[in-house]
Amino acid sequence: MDKRNAIEVEGLTKRFGDFTAVDAISFQVAKGEIFGFLGANGAGKTTAMKMLIGLSRPTEGMGKVAGFDIDKEAEQVKRNIGYMSQKFSLYDDLTPKENVRFYGGVYGLSKNRIKEKTREILKELHLEEVANKPVVALPLGWKQRLAFAISMVHDPDIVFLDEPTGGVDPYVRRQFWETIYQVAEQGRTIFVTTHYMDEAEYCDRVSIMVTGKIEALDTPEKLKEEYNANTMDEVFLKLVRY
Amino acid sequence: MQTLRYLIQKEFIQIFRNKALLPMMTLLPIIQLIVLSNAASNDVKDVRLVMVDNDQSEISRSLTRKISANDRFTLVEVSFSHDAAFELMQRNKVDIILEVPSNFEREYYRGETPKVQMLVNAINGQQATVGSGYLNNIIASLSAEIQRDESLVMSTSTPRATALVEVSSNNWYNPELKYPHFMAPGILAELAALLTIVLSAMNVVREREIGTIEQINVTPIKKWEFILGKLVPFLCIGLILVTVGLVASKLIFDIPIRGSLLLVFGYAIINLICVLGLGLLISNFADTQQQAIFVAFFFVLIFILMCGLFTPIESMPKWAQYATIPNPLAHFISVTRKVLLKGSGFWDIRWEFIYTIILAILFNVAAVWSYKKQQ
Ligand SMILES: Nc1ncnc2c1ncn2[C@@H]1O[C@H](COP(=O)(O)OP(=O)(O)OP(=O)(O)O)[C@@H](O)[C@H]1O
Ligand SMILES: [Mg+2]
Numbered sequence: 115m116d117k118r119n120a121i122e123v124e125g126l127t128k129r130f131g132d133f134t135a136v137d138a139i140s141f142q143v144a145k146g147e148i149f150g151f152l153g154a155n156g157a158g159k160t161t162a163m164k165m166l167i168g169l170s171r172p173t174e175g176m177g178k179v180a181g182f183d184i185d186k187e188a189e190q191v192k193r194n195i196g197y198m199s200q201k202f203s204l205y206d207d208l209t210p211k212e213n214v215r216f217y218g219g220v221y222g223l224s225k226n227r228i229k230e231k232t233r234e235i236l237k238e239l240h241l242e243e244v245a246n247k248p249v250v251a252l253p254l255g256w257k258q259r260l261a262f263a264i265s266m267v268h269d270p271d272i273v274f275l276d277e278p279t280g281g282v283d284p285y286v287r288r289q290f291w292e293t294i295y296q297v298a299e300q301g302r303t304i305f306v307t308t309h310y311m312d313e314a315e316y317c318d319r320v321s322i323m324v325t326g327k328i329e330a331l332d333t334p335e336k337l338k339e340e341y342n343a344n345t346m347d348e349v350f351l352k353l354v355r356y
Numbered sequence: 357m358q359t360l361r362y363l364i365q366k367e368f369i370q371i372f373r374n375k376a377l378l379p380m381m382t383l384l385p386i387i388q389l390i391v392l393s394n395a396a397s398n399d400v401k402d403v404r405l406v407m408v409d410n411d412q413s414e415i416s417r418s419l420t421r422k423i424s425a426n427d428r429f430t431l432v433e434v435s436f437s438h439d440a441a442f443e444l445m446q447r448n449k450v451d452i453i454l455e456v457p458s459n460f461e462r463e464y465y466r467g468e469t470p471k472v473q474m475l476v477n478a479i480n481g482q483q484a485t486v487g488s489g490y491l492n493n494i495i496a497s498l499s500a501e502i503q504r505d506e507s508l509v510m511s512t513s514t515p516r517a518t519a520l521v522e523v524s525s526n527n528w529y530n531p532e533l534k535y536p537h538f539m540a541p542g543i544l545a546e547l548a549a550l551l552t553i554v555l556s557a558m559n560v561v562r563e564r565e566i567g568t569i570e571q572i573n574v575t576p577i578k579k580w581e582f583i584l585g586k587l588v589p590f591l592c593i594g595l596i597l598v599t600v601g602l603v604a605s606k607l608i609f610d611i612p613i614r615g616s617l618l619l620v621f622g623y624a625i626i627n628l629i630c631v632l633g634l635g636l637l638i639s640n641f642a643d644t645q646q647q648a649i650f651v652a653f654f655f656v657l658i659f660i661l662m663c664g665l666f667t668p669i670e671s672m673p674k675w676a677q678y679a680t681i682p683n684p685l686a687h688f689i690s691v692t693r694k695v696l697l698k699g700s701g702f703w704d705i706r707w708e709f710i711y712t713i714i715l716a717i718l719f720n721v722a723a724v725w726s727y728k729k730q731q
Contacts, residue, residue, distance in 0.1 A: 201567040219362025
């Protein structure tokens with residue numbers, strides 16, 4: 115594995131019965147890169163991501179994340195990555211504070227570190243006033259930003275975000291991407307899926323998945339050039355013809 | 357270990373924040389105790405009896421007097437006609453016909469062994485069996501009163517009456533035949549097992565449904581930590597349930613507590629760990645709460661029907677008796693009855709301990725083993 119790569123994937127495949135959800139995909143993501151993982155609904159983005167983070171076993175192929183084999187060393191992979199699921203998955207009945215404490219604790223952070231982290235996150239997201247209210251009462255945008263912060267409570271090298279901005283308003287999306295940039299500047303790698311093509315423009319490189327295969331992979335500029343398009347929207351539509 | 361602490365802490369916060377769970381843990385056991393202990397009671401109070409007195413002697417009259425003085429019996433009629441009495445039984449108006457033949461007294465004093473006949477209405481078997489048992493006692497005490505060496509010998513037309521010996525020996529530690537005393541400890545055990553199995557299975561599957569389990573699976577948490585983190589909080593719930601149930605049984609039914617409570621709780625902990633292991637095992641194979649409930653009820657129903665709460669294990673067929681060995685509920689009920697009612701010590705319930713420990717290990721190891729962090 116190239117030392118400069120955070121993720122390397124070779125022929126990664128996932129089948130559910132006869133159905134091939136992810137069909138022999140191969141790519142590399144460099145350290146510190148913001149990598150956009152695009153594709154239509156059902157293209158296989160979530161399935162591919164779950165194999166990378168050790169939630170799902172590849173049917174075929176191999177992959178390395180943070181230098182560890184995704185199949186044989188899944189538990190080591192988990193120490194070095196953060197994951198924000200497409201489905202909101204904080205504890206609704208716990209407060210933001212309790213959620214931070216719980217996930218911090220499960221990742222093995224010290225008591226002091228948890229306190230520090232809690233203060234940091236609440237301040238950054240301006241959640242001090244609702245710190246002791248159950249998460250269920252928060253607006254979706256706030257919940258998503260909290261989930262993002264908590265997915266990085268243990269300071270992972272690589273962060274996987276599965277549609278982090280799904281369903282939130284443009285203002286929160288803007289805030290979200292500002293945070294993503296900050297995180298990338300700290301040297302972390304971001305692997306993000308999205309359906310918003312304006313967000314695709316913010317990525318260093320994007321891949322576009324069509325029915326389980328990666329059909330295109332490059333920087334947004336090069337892709338626009340190659341497909342003779344003005345926006346990523348057009349590139350996407352040209353590739354993903356239903 | 358630290359991870360475990362956070363898991364347990366989180367679980368407790370959620371439990372105490374859940375408005376439905378606390379009443380379920382306190383009210384439910386009390387209501388069920390009251391309802392089931394009374395409704396499922398085998399207590400026989402009102403045995404309807406017809407006396408066919410063909411003898412009209414001193415002995416037969418004192419027998420009639422003795423029976424009507426006993427408040428478990430209602431003397432429906434004293435008749436002279438066997439047919440009239442039998443007619444009543446066929447219309448299900450009477451549970452037992454006691455027939456004293458003519459010349460009974462004369463034969464008796466002649467030193468022969470005359471026979472009274474007992475006809476038992478087996479439609480209402482419970483009433484009849486237990487009733488005939490009482491009746492036998494009355495006859496026996498009467499014959500003892502008539503100071504003679506030869507006692508009355510009687511025969512019955514159904515073999516049920518011979519069950520007398522078994523019935524009274526089964527209940528020797530509950531001589532007043534107070535059925536709530538007999539039922540309450542069993543129902544207590546049943547409730548604790550049922551609630552903890554269902555709650556633990558549902559809890560994990562709920563996390564799967566909302567997706568939080570995925571967030572946990574992506575952390576470096578160990579499988580045993582996760583299982584133990586679920587087990588400990590629900591063990592506490594189970595123990596609270598047992599405590600509430602015991603206090604309620606004491607206050608409402610005044611059940612005797614002859615043995616050591618420490619022993620009961622010691623055993624309860626092992627038993628709860630065992631059934632929780634099963635609940636968690638079930639949760640690993642269910643994707644939705646409905647599935648979990650279905651499978652949990654499948655086990656719970658079998659456990660309840662074959663646990664000796666309603667049918668004594670001794671009167672089950674042999675294969676069914678062996679089938680109670682992997683039934684944690686049967687052991688729990690046996691232990692609570694033995695320790696509370698009989699005052700048994702550890703040595704008397706060692707097999708229950710041994711079987712339950714083996715089951716607890718099996719279920720929990722299987723639960724940890726089948727918990728998959730990776731699909
Ligand atoms: N556990 C599973 N069993 C069977 N099929 C599955 C399973 N998980 C996903 N699939 C199928 O695999 C395909 C890819 O699903 P996936 O969730 O990866 O798509 P996606 O690109 O993330 O879509 P979206 O943009 O809607 O999130 C879909 O057709 C889906 O139905
Ligand atoms: Mg998806």
